Amino acid sequence: MKWLIPLCAATLALEAHTTTGLKIEHRVHPYGLDDPNPRMSWRLEGDAEGLAQTAFQILVATSQDKLEAGEADLWDSGKTEGRASHARYEGKDLPSSAPVYWKARSWAGGEASEWSAATRFVTGRIDGEPTAKYISFKDERSFHTKRNELYLPAPRYYRKTFKPEKKVVRAVAHASALGIYELKLNGMKAGDAWFAPGWTNYRKRAYYNTYDVTKLLARGENVIGAVVADGWYSGYLAYGKLVGYGPHRTGRDIYGKTPALMVEIHLTYDDGSSEVVATDGSWKVTTGPEFEADFLMGEGYDARKEMIGWAAKGFDDSEWESAVLASSNGSVKQPFFDKFGKEVQEFGFIRPPVLQAYPAQPVRTIEELEAVAITEPSEGVYIFDLGQNFAGNVRLKLLGKSGQKITLRYGEMLHPDGRLMTENLRAARATDTYICKGDREGEIWTPRFTFHGFRYVEVTGCSQKPPLDAITGLVLHSDTPMASGFECSDPVVNQIFRNAVWTQRANWIDLPTDCPQRDERMGWTGDAQIYAASAAIHADVGAFFRKWLRELEDSVTKEGYYPSYAPYPFGHGKAIHGSAWSDAGVIVPHAVWKATGDPQFFTNHWAAMTRFMDARMAQDPLLKGTAFGAPWGDWLNLDDPTPHEYVELAYFTLSALLMSEMASAQGLAEQVKKYDRWVAMMRENFRKQYLQPDGTIRPESQSAYVLALDCGLLDDPAARKKAGDRLAALVGERSGPNATGMTTGFLGTKPLLPMLTATGHHDLAVSLLQSRKYPSWGYEVKNGATTIWERWNSYTAEHGFGGPNGTMNAAMNSFSHYAFGAVTEWMVETLAGIAPAEPGYSKIRLHPHFPSADAVSETDTISWVKAHHDSPHGRIAVSWKRQEDGSLLYEATVPPNTTAELTLPAVSPWKQADAKPETRTLAPGSHKIVVE
Ligand code: RAM
DSSP states (O other), X not given: OOEEEEEOOSOSSOOOOEEEEEEETTBSSOBOOXXXXXXXXXXXXXXXXXXOEEEEEEEEESSHHHHHTTOOSSXXXXXXXXXXXXXXXXXXXXXXXXXXXXEEEEEETTEEOOOOOOEEEXXXXXXXXXXXXXXXXXXXXXXXXXXXXXXXXXXXXXXXXXXXXXXXXXXXXXEEEESEEEEEETTEESSOOBSBTOOOOTTXXXXXXXXXXXXXXXXXXXXXXXXXXXXXXXSOOTTHHHHTOEETTOSOOSSOSSOEEEEEEEEEETTSOEEEEEOOTTOEEEEXXXXXEETTTEEEEEGGGOOTTTTSTTOOOTTSEEOEEGGGGOOOEEEEEETTEEEEEEOSOOOOSOEEEOOSOOEEEEEEEEOOEEEEEETTEEEEEEEEEEEEEEEEEEOOOTTOEEEEEEESEEOTTSOEEOGGGTTOOOEEEEEOOOOTTOXXXXXXXXXXEEEEEEEEXXXXXXXXXXXXXXXXXXXXXXXXXXXXXXXHHHHHHHHHHHHHHHTEEXXXXXXXXXXXXXXXXXXHHHHHHHHHHHBOOXXXXXXXXXXXXXXXXXXXXXXXXXXXXXSTTOOOOXXXXXXXXXXXHHHHHHHHOOTXXXXXXXXXXXXXXXXXXXXXXXXXXXXXXXXXXXXTOSSOOOOHHHHHHHHHXXXXXXXXXXXXXXXXXXXHHHHHHHHHHHHHHHHHHTBOTTSOBSSOOHHHHHHHHHTTSOOOHHHHHHHHHHHHHHHHHHOBXXXXXXXXXXXXXHHHHHHHHHTTOHHHHHHXXXXXXXXXXXXXXXXXXXXOOSSTTSSBTTTBTSOGGGOSOTTSOOSOOOGGGGHHHHIIIIIIOEEESSGGGSEEEEOOOOOOTTOOSSSOOOOEEEEEEXXXXXXXXXXXXXOTTSOEEEEEEEOTTXXXXXXXXXXXXXXXXXXXXXXXXXOSEEEEEEEO
8 A cells, every 4th residue: 555645634523514505406596496395405514524414404484584483384304314415395285486495404423513594495386387378469460481581570568557455575476488588577677587488399388487576566556567579489490491390391480370478476465365467468568679589580679669668657558559368369270391291280379288387597697708809801890709609699888870770790700801600500690680779878788589609799880990898798508507627737628628618508598409509509319418417517407407308208209219309399299319319318317317316307207218218129129229210320420430220229228228227226126127138138239240259340430439338338348448449549540640530420429538548548538638630629729619619620720611622511510519528527537537426426436547647749748637526515626646756646525425435546657557546435524645
């Protein structure tokens, strides 16, 4: 044993600890929670070495005063023995549409902590779904049928005045829309969400958002206002226009023709009685300054038409029309075109059969970006550089004359001559228009019902060169708490990590999208499954995936297959599926369980997951791997394809392995047996069909080896070693002075570095990570990337955006696609060495992997790494460093209520390359270790 442990910062004496980090259903203080038995969690904080919970107690009350007085009128869990820092609510029925207060404390080493700070959430309609009627404007226009003509209707403004009869002590609103909406009360915006109520298959389910509007209420007359735009419901959606899907192949009105609004405000009076103000035919409706508003096409705003004070008292709405019940617009049957042909469908109002509380953090403005430069590639055309590719909007600030038209266009890249590059946006017009009102004090505008994926904004129509602060970037995304950090001695690698995190942020707009800029922005399942574990490292994505997994299940085909994207807006009941894409239905629940420790991610979906596996088995009963759905395979590989059937066998095996693990976690012994049997059969079929006597795989592609190793096709250690060696050789064969030799696509890239490390080629893995040659992550960074590109060859210095002789499709070329960013999973779990050994990190695997001092020839080999992850138990932080004397300095912070298994070589890896690893258990606290 050569480990030297000069310092263990933790003290042995027991110190007071605190109970903190309270969450309910993976959110901190949600507005709108409709689970009758929500999951409540907390964590322990304190410096005492080995701090571990022995018991907990939760108090839940209907008011803060009661909670503070210890009067838990909803639930007192009592002192409950155990280590789990989460429990399901088991108190009285939660009140509907009401604030609820709770706190928790924990015991450790015989000592109770103080009570945590009280936290609050607001319930949704626990007592049933909202019953308010959906309202619309009277829609008499004929259905849009022209594919080649854009149709962009104006959002509608709704207004209602009401006078509470008595003194209101509490007012809780639930609101939803078919479309997207913003709600106001007495001129003030309720909540801070963008794009509420999110994207669902509105024909099956919609969400409502809950707001505590007590403080927005006034005495006497009150005004509710709402603006409703097309959003996902009836706006241009995904690649519908491009490929000719949707009613009349127009790509819009996918779910219905006329957006609709639903609001109910629950007023509780001081005498205990209550009243509900809800949408009905007495509301008024009109259009406002926005003359168009569409996710893909952009927004137009005529400031001269602003209606000052429209959502407040005293505004004259006598010119406004009366709203109508959405159902009164009647039936609208139209031909719908999709992959499966033509079908006449209903585009009139259909009330979503399920209305639930929005289960995740909303999309919010997370950050503002100042412009870093302005260029003028041609006269009067100003391009603002925000310095970072992201998704969101801008705040425009300018001085203009009444009627002056300012046009904003958005792009991720510039052409070499400085022009905005928009070819890759395809049919997304991504253009906003602002018509000035001529305010001498200046004008400020932010579009509200669109977003773009961009770094550059082109501004035209100004009378003179605008100042730098004329444009501010608003970074929007689902407000998942960010949870990771990584730094090392190579700045290029640090930028790779930042690029991945930014790409996740740019694509976390209500659901995991593939890209934020072009006419796609869909929840592609292949991308999501590849990236899910990385996503869960970078952010607390529990609530986010809780929502999306419902969308995924809502889109399952009648055969039982998970679709290629979810929501699946085209097909209405039918969907394309495919190997590795459909597997998201199994892989994502597994990944989120591992990260959060919450089994509901698979228990809630177990029936659908089982049905999927059985349906897939039914089409390949001998489990040989047959073509399964669309043949995307190792998507966007570099001329090194892997057969579709092979990909199917690999992914079917992987899913069966994960199903077995999740079945075992539920104690389903028969199902464990079933999946284990399938795995054995598939391994045998793999040996027969693909594995050669010399240990090579035919047909040979880099991804064939990677998948055989990663998906569990190859279990024999000697065979794995051979496959790893051959994989390394294949990369080597293709490498050269200007080439890394990597050829893997979406499927092969994520496990490439992990499998090289696992088979003894860690130095090669590190040199690929650190390479600046083509293709690599570093090549992107060298060429200015601030996000991860869709393709290795999205841009090359030689061929620009179009590939050699324009052979590459510049239109399908996103600069913000996260699949290749999944390398960050290996960076944190393997290079830094932080991984969950048990779901939710209650047991942590600390197993860093060190490159040889001269592993990398292009640049200095990484000599130190620092990383952290904020787990459910608190921050896990590690660092390692190659010291000047060749020894290894390792430091780790292990959070309370966990244990960590640390594996380090017995002798410094830079003194003896093949020193045996040793594993030790680390208790919560800080640890500093020198390996000589
Ligand atoms: C592209 C999407 C996505 C991928 C599919 C197969 O259009 O952007 O990334 O999963 O195709």
